[in-house]
Amino acid sequence: MRRVERVEFSGLWDPEPGWLNTASYGLPPRPAWEALQAALSDWRVGATSWEPWDESTTRSRESFARLVGADAADVFVGSTVSAALAPIATALPDGAKVLTDDVEFTSNVFPWKVQEDRGVEVVGVPGEELVAAIRPGIDLVAVSAVQSSTGVVLDLPTVIAASKEIGALVVIDGSQAVGWLPLTVDGIDALVVHTYKWLMSPRGATLGYLSPRLQELCRPSAAGWYAGADVHTSYYGTRMDLAPGARKFDQSPSWFCYVGAAPALELVEQIGVETIQQHNLALANEFRDGLGLPPSNSAIVSTSLAGAQEAFASAGIRAAVRDGKLRASFHLYTTPADVHQALAALKPLQ
Incomplete structure (x- = not known):
């Protein structure tokens, strides 16, 4: 573009x-606002089926993938950061140790904390001590690319390098970064972003990247009809044929949120x-x-x-x-x- x-x-x-x-x-931005108003007008009178609205979900997925240097096949859609992280938290082995910033936004803390009954331990350290704390015994580093309360920008390359040295997973909340801070998914195992902040979209459109490694480790426990290989043949019955790649982790999208998200993300791409x-x-x-x-x-x-x-x-x-x-x-x-x-x-x- x-x-x-x-x-x-x-x-x-x-x-x-x-x-x-x-x-x-x-x-x-105006294109997002106008697209949303048009969809709401159609909804009010029943002027169309839902499929045209859902095309915006595909556009959002593809635009997000381009913004963060991912393959669209490794991108999933959802509604909140915490729900998007839940399958990863569930996949952690008993007794796993998670490292985070001690002022981390709780959407990237509570999904790990609720696993404490099976021995998962969450350790928070001051941001300036985070890299030094990435040492053997840490299984996953969960941290924001930009901290919500302070605005501190993470030294992402250093965090990735330190984590890879000990084999720890890297899970990044990019909600306060993607849209203004250039970053890619290189070296990241999961990047989850709610789009209603710097991507200027309606609240309710969350996008995430899952590395092929994590796709294999995680169970798509929230799978529904939208996670099917063909959503139109996944409405009824006990037969399950999940989509390949990260799409099996899709949550059924809130259509109007993505109607507004697609043009907003594409505008961010255009501007750069x-x-x-x-x-x-x-x-x-x-x-x-x-x-x-x-x-x-x-x-x-x-x-x-x-x-x-x-x-x-x-x-x-x-x-x-x-x-x-x-x-x-x-x-x-x-x-x-x-x-x-x-x-x-x-x-x-x-």
């Missing part, structure tokens, strides 16, 4: 000024993740500079500035508070004016 210049994509959103909260949810990264980091670092903070490699800025939450609320700026700190996040529809408005609101506190 050709790259699109900033002047071409800047008019695809209509945000109210002051939206600095993509780390909570992204705003839909590197272009998005450059735009996001420029604004995030302008904001950091205005607060007297050093530059960073993250589109998420976390600050403990006292009174910041109240100052933002008074100025009409929408951000989030996570782990007691103000969290601001910057994406395609964020403008320099948004940054200046945010800094003006915080200036009396500095």
Whole structure:
């Protein structure tokens, strides 16, 4: 797909000024919004069958695969990160040891924790100690590519190298990364991404990569009609013919979520993740500079500035508070004016 210049994509959103909260949810680009409205209109009057909506699931799968350098045959669809990770957690042997960051979002913690009754142990360490903690005895490293609360970007190549040295599986939650941070599945055993943040899709469309190794190890315990080799002959009866590859791990998709997801993911492809990264980091670092903070490699800025939450609320700026700190996040529809408005609101506190 050709790259699109900033002047071409800047008019695809209509945000109210002051939206600095993509780390909570992204705003839909116009093609995604219009596709969703059209599908809802058809649904309201029964104008079509469901198959045209489901074509968006295939488009989403293929677009995601291209974005992360995967084969579409190794990509599955679902609705939540935690449900997508459940088959992997169930496949762990009794007594397995899982390593994670001690501030990891719980969607990548609870699926492992609920296995503790059979001896699975979950160990959390501070992010800066994670690589050193990858040593013999660790069976799986489960961590986010970008941390939700702090915005810290994982040193993924180093984590992969350390994990492979001891034979540990690498399971990455890319929900706060894919869409603005270039990454591929090379060396990763599982990459699961909810698309409603940086991929600007409706909540309910989750996509994931499973390595061929994990596809063999895991049981598709949530298999239903949509995991069949031919979904149209999998509606009834006791005969089961599951799809090859990762599609056997598909959960029946929420159609309208994928109707919105497909054009949003394809737009990210068109613009280019590197272009998005450059735009996001420029604004995030302008904001950091205005607060007297050093530059960073993250589109998420976390600050403990006292009174910041109240100052933002008074100025009409929408951000989030996570782990007691103000969290601001910057994406395609964020403008320099948004940054200046945010800094003006915080200036009396500095």
